[in-house]
Amino acid sequence: MALGGFVVTGLCILVLASQSWAELEVSTEDRVEVSLGERAEMACLYKTDQDPTSIVIQWFARALGSNSFLQRVYYLDNTTGPLMDHDSSVADRVTLDHSSPGSVVLILDPVELQDEMLFVCRVNALSDGTKEGSTLLRVFNSPEVPKIAAVDNGIHINEAGTSKIATCEVRNGYPMPNITWYRGLAPLHISEGEVGVTNLVTRGTNLLFTVMSELHLKVRKEDKDAEFYCESTYYVPEGTKMTESRRIRITVHYPATHVELSKVSPPGLVKEGDTVEIRCQADGNPTPPLTLRHNGEDVEEEKLTEDQMGLLLRGVTRSDGGNYSCTSLDLEALDPDDMEKSMDMELKVHFLDEAVVYPKGPLVLSQGDNLEATCNALSSLPTNTVWFKDGQYVTxxxxxRLKNVSLDSAGEYQCAVKATGLDGLDTEALLNVHVEGVPQIKLFKYQDMDNSVNLTCVALGYPIPSVKWDSPDQDLGGQQNTAEMGTGVISTLTVKATSVMSVECIAENSLGQVSQVVRVEPKGSGVIIAVLIICVLLLAILGSVLYFLYKKGKIPCGRSGKQDLTKEKSNKDAIIMEMKTDKSDEAVLLQGVNGDKKAP
Structure with a gap:
């Protein structure tokens, strides 16, 4: 149901509930509220004992103000009908609804801001006289969401009095909206020397209000973490509403009260060769000028980080260790004690020098000698030393310590030193030990394809022996390859063995000569001999069986016997031949021995 319908119904109920009229009565609403651009309905209810055809109704409008005057909007009687006053300010937007007896509704659509006036309904009923009622039309428009902006520059806490920190703008509201400032969740109230608010109100050509509010504050250090916002409160037909702006932070400048100097990387202990970053942090804003020193001397410009708030030391050495200090100087601090703050720290750069072995090699010992060698490395940390020989752990x-050395004691000894508690800090040194003596030989061989045999001769001894190969069976040619190693010589030889042969490795140095012979057999010669032996054994067994049958008379001798065996074949012979087809020669021979006698 339209707003006018509710109004008319309500007024009708009031009229019917009252006592019977003895004279003209006129009823109107005191106030009608509507949003800008919507439809407004103002009802006027009347009752009289006079003839309805004699009733004259007029609507007037009067602007708000002491000097305003009534301006007729509509005229209605039962003879001429409703007549609109074309000279009124609402002439092109006003209509009249008089369809219900005793009711006249003035309709404005759409409502404009200048329609906020007092509308008067005047009823004339001849002898009952003239009476009127008035309705105040109020127009509302919701403003835009508040827009807040912080000042661009920072505010120092030492500034005298309050400082402008932010502005809040609320546009196109009607009636004029109110602005409230908040810090956190608490509203800010004007306080002399602490909080100040100035508002500038303007109206545009659309007659809507725009409010620009400025917040002035005595800034404290804790305001650097505070959130500020503004709230707009305004009225609408439904009641009071509010909207909030976004939250902002302000830039607060204050002197440093504390300086912190620390090693950012690497974590843990520092060793030579590391890249070290040292940072200095002062809690002032903006960060005051910082001075970095090493052992009392200003740090070189190239070692400073890009923001001038730290050091970046690449490939540090022990000389980079020592005392580092950071000093801040803030000339804007009111208290002289706050102008300069500093902090020191000690940087320890751990190191491990190269390992040194004593006595220095190479060493030449005689067989049976004893050896004691030491390995030391200067370090800033405790160290652990391990000895290896040819890659194998020793101690x-x-x-x-080596006692009663032999040729096997010769070799390359490795001394490995590692700093405990810090990975990557290690060093090593080598000690070559030679043991004098007549060479010792170790021979190895393995069979290759195509009857080739690879021979390896290892000759230990010092002075380093020479090695040569020899064979009484064939010329070895130039197929050998010899190379020195730390404790002797290793020589390899590849020979083609077509028959069993002997090959001799001869090692010689200034202390003597030794040799060793290895027997070389062609690949597969052993198999041939084994086959020959088996064949001889089988022939021997076959001869024994034939001799046994001959002694028993099972095999006849002479020509007649041969003819009997090759002539007619009895059934027994058929059986023997059938078994010979399926069985071995041995089965045939046994059948002949154990079967019936043959026909003569």
Whole structure:
């Protein structure tokens, strides 16, 4: 149901509930509220004992203000009908609804801001006289969402009095909206020397209000973490509403009260060769000028980080260790004690020098001698030393002790030193040990394809022996390859063995000569001999069986016997031949021995 319908119904109920009229009565609403651009309905209810045809109704409008005057909007009687006053400010937007007896509704659509006036309904009923009622039309428009902006520059806490920190703008509201400032969740109230608010109100050509509000504040250090916003409160036909702006932070400048100097990387202990980053942080805003020193001397410009708030030391050495200090200087601090703050730290750069072995090699020992060698490395940390020989573990000690050395004691000894508690800090040194003596030979061989045999001769001894190969069976040619190793010589030889042969490795140095012979057999010669032996054994067994049958008379001798065997074949012979087809020669021979006698 339209707003006018509710109004008319309500007024009718009031009229019917009252006592019977003795004279003209006129009823109107005191106030009608509507949003800008919507439809407004103002009802006027009347009752009289006079003839309805004699009733004259007029609607007037009067602007709000002491000097305003009535301006007729509509005229209605039962003879001429409704007449609109074309000279009124609402002439092109006003209509009249008089379809219900005793009711006249003035309709404005759409409503404009200048329609906020007092509308008067005047009823004339001849002898009952003239009476009127009035309705105040109020127009509303919801403003835009508040727009907040912080000042661009920072505000120092030492500034005297309050400082402008933000503005809040609320546009196109009617009636004029109200603005409230908040810090966090608490509203800010004007306080002399602490909080100040100035508002500038303007109206555009659309007659709507725009409010620009400025917040002035005595800034404290804790305001650097505070959130500020503004709230707009305004009225609509439904009641009071509010909208909030976004939250902002302000830039607060304050002197440093604390300086912190720390090693950012690497974590843990620092060793030579690391890249070290040291940072200095002062809690002032903006960060005051910082001065970095090493052992009392200003740090070189190239070692500073890009933001001038730290050091970047690449490939540090022990000389980079020592005392580092960071000092801040803030000339804007009111308290002289706050102008300069500093902090020191100690940087320890751990190191491990190259390992040194004593006595220095290479060493030449005689067989049976004893050896004691030490391995040391200067370090800023405790170290652990391990000895290896030719890659094999020997002992955990910085001292290497060898007793009653032999040729096997010769070789390359490795001393590995590692700093405990810090990975990557290690060093090593080598000690070559030679043992004098007549060479010792170790021979190895393995069979290759196509009757080729690879021979390896390892000759240990010092002075380093020479090695040569020889064979009484064939010329070895130039197929050998010899190379020195730390404790002797290794020589390899590849020979083609067509028959069994002997090959001799001869090692010689200034202390003597030794040799060793290895027997070389062609590939497959052993198999041939084994086959020959088996064949001889089978022939021997066959001869024994034939001799046994001959002694028993089972095999006749002479020509007649041969003819009997090759002539007619009895059934027994058929059986023997059938078994010979399916069985071995041995089965045939047994059948002949154990079967019936043949026909003569």
């Amino acid at each position: 955990d000690s910085h001292v290497l």
